[in-house]
Amino acid sequence: KQWYQRRVRGRVLQTVAVRSRTGWALPCELVLPGDRLGFGTRRAFLTDLVRNKTKKAAEDVNRSLSEMFSDGVIIYKGYVDDAKNTDNAWLETVAYNFHDHTGTSFGSLRLAADFAWVEAHANLNVFSQHKEWLKDVVDSHRANW
Numbered sequence: 001k002q003w004y005q006r007r008v009r010g011r012v013l014q015t016v017a018v019r020s021r022t023g024w025a026l027p028c029e030l031v032l033p034g035d036r037l038g039f040g041t042r043r044a045f046l047t048d049l050v051r052n053k054t055k056k057a058a059e060d061v062n063r064s065l066s067e068m069f070s071d072g073v074i075i076y077k078g079y080v081d082d083a084k085n086t087d088n089a090w091l092e093t094v095a096y097n098f099h100d101h102t103g104t105s106f107g108s109l110r111l112a113a114d115f116a117w118v119e120a121h122a123n124l125n126v127f128s129q130h131k132e133w134l135k136d137v138v139d140s141h142r143a144n145w
Contacts, residue, residue: 077093
């Protein structure tokens with residue numbers, strides 16, 4: 001693997017990513033009619049809920065996550081290229097940006113094993129459509145790409 005240090009001035013955004021066979025991917029979930037958005041994405045943070053011994057501490061973490069995932073902004077909605085797509089069936093998605101404006105809601109939470117905080121930048125090894133969505137988010141927050 002190739003490691004390097006980026007030298008940038010200004011804002012740098014981070015995203016939670018999940019390890020894939022080829023690099024990184026944005027966390028995703030299948031949402032069926034009637035399901036609550038964000039439950040599958042919360043999986044990245046559930047490790048912290050399990051590690052907290054007291055009921056009150058677990059409730060505080062859960063409340064913090066609920067607040068963050070209730071305030072998403074749609075960054076993409078529509079067709080997605082996928083190997084499972086056929087002439088008669090295809091995948092569509094809605095991609096959201098859940099942004100921690102203060103930097104305090106997510107910072108103290110530990111991530112589950114396959115998840116990590118990564119800088120959002122042009123050389124990040126993610127699926128091509130995920131990279132497009134990340135660029136849109138970085139641009140919308142006027143951060144460095």
